[in-house]
Amino acid sequence: SQKIEQNSEALNIQEGKTATLTCNYTNYSPAYLQWYRQDPGRGPVFLLLIRENEKEKRKERLKVTFDTTLKQSLFHITASQPADSATYLCALGRGGGSYIPTFGRGTSLIVHP
Amino acid sequence: DVKVTQSSRYLVKRTGEKVFLECVQDMDHENMFWYRQDPGLGLRLIYFSYDVKMKEKGDIPEGYSVSREKKERFSLILESASTNQTSMYLCASSDGQGAYNEQFFGPGTRLTVL
Numbered sequence: 001s002q003k004i005e006q007n008s009e010a011l012n013i014q015e016g017k018t019a020t021l022t023c024n025y026t027n028y029s030p031a032y033l034q035w036y037r038q039d040p041g042r043g044p045v046f047l048l049l050i051r052e053n054e055k056e057k058r059k060e061r062l063k064v065t066f067d068t069t070l071k072q073s074l075f076h077i078t079a080s081q082p083a084d085s086a087t088y089l090c091a092l093g094r095g096g097g098s099y100i101p102t103f104g105r106g107t108s109l110i111v112h113p
Numbered sequence: 114d115v116k117v118t119q120s121s122r123y124l125v126k127r128t129g130e131k132v133f134l135e136c137v138q139d140m141d142h143e144n145m146f147w148y149r150q151d152p153g154l155g156l157r158l159i160y161f162s163y164d165v166k167m168k169e170k171g172d173i174p175e176g177y178s179v180s181r182e183k184k185e186r187f188s189l190i191l192e193s194a195s196t197n198q199t200s201m202y203l204c205a206s207s208d209g210q211g212a213y214n215e216q217f218f219g220p221g222t223r224l225t226v227l
Contacts (some may be wrong), residue, residue, distance in 0.1 A: 008153075024164055032213050041210070043117075043203050043218030044156075051213070089156070091216075099207060099214040105155035 002028045002102060004091040006093060019080045021107050023073040023090035029090035033066055033073050034101055038087045047088075048075075080111045116140070117219035125225045126175055131220040132191040136204030143209025145187035146216065147171075147179060154204065162187055163209060189198050194226045 005024045013019050023033070032051045036044035050057045050073065053096045057064045065077040077084050087108045091101035120135035138145065146161040148171075158171030160179040168179050177196060180188045186205075191198055201223050205216040 014178070026205045034213070034215065036216075041201075041221065043205070043221050044216075045218070046133065049213050049215065093214055100146070100158065100161060101211065101214060103156040105153070 002026070004028070004090065004102060004104040006053065006074055006090060006104040006107045008107070009106065009108055012110045012112065013080055015081060015113050017080055019077040019084065019109055019111070021075040021088050022108065023075070023104055025071050025092055028071070028092055028102075030068075030094060032093045033064075034064075034080075034091040035064060035073075035075050035087040036091065036103075038089060038106065040087075044089055077109070080109075082113050084110045085109055085111050117204055117217050119208055119219040119222050121222050123223050123225075124219060125212075126191075126194050126226065127227055128195060130194050130226075132194050132226075134202055134204075134223065134224070136187045136189070136202075136206075136219055137185050138206040138217070139177075139185065139189075140206065140208070140215070140217070141184065141208035143184075144195075144207045144214070145181065146205040146207075147187065147189045148203045148205065149198075150172075150203055150221075151200050159189065169179070176181040194224075196226050198224065199226045200224060 003026045021030040038044040088107040089106040091103045128130040147159045148156045178190045208213045210216045
């Protein structure tokens with residue numbers, strides 16, 4: 001069956017460092033992958049999308065990579081700040097008229113001042 | 114800015130009560146979704162709708178029903194609330210014409226069933 005794995009353990013890093021979060025998947029051929037941020041008690045907010053034919057995408061301090069051979073996406077936040085502390089969810093989509101992404105369970109990021 | 118609003122942020126109900134959760138979006142999106150989110154289980158899809166009066170079951174529809182009488186409004190109904198339905202409920206919408214279907218979420222309703 002399809003499986004999306006994100007590290008269930010929180011990632012703790014110091015302010016100013018680069019945070020790297022991982023999303024692995026099995027038994028899935030996604031056309032695209034999305035990353036969302038979720039703050040406690042709030043709904044997720046879309047951050048970035050990367051398509052299957054793209055290797056890397058950037059937006060300000062965010063960078064996403066997508067390796068369909070390794071079946072993995074990495075999400076990087078450079079020069080991290082305490083305000084970046086949140087849970088980050090990856091979601092995979094098949095495309096081709098299927099409009100329902102499948103979400104991972106998320107990884108909590110804690111940036112210490 | 115896309116706005117998805119939910120009728121309540123917090124709700125406390127008794128076992129056996131009928132519960133209505135309302136969701137409204139203002140971007141003319143075709144697709145609307147109801148999820149529940151529990152610690153350690155992530156987002157689980159309850160029901161979705163791709164058009165007015167259309168509905169499809171998600172992964173965990175048991176104990177729930179939905180209604181979509183107008184394009185902008187999608188309601189989740191708990192016919193007879195039970196304690197195992199205590200959860201955070203999230204509504205989302207997405208553009209049916211979009212190829213990559215970014216989802217826009219509401220703020221969530223934290224439902225407690227006593």
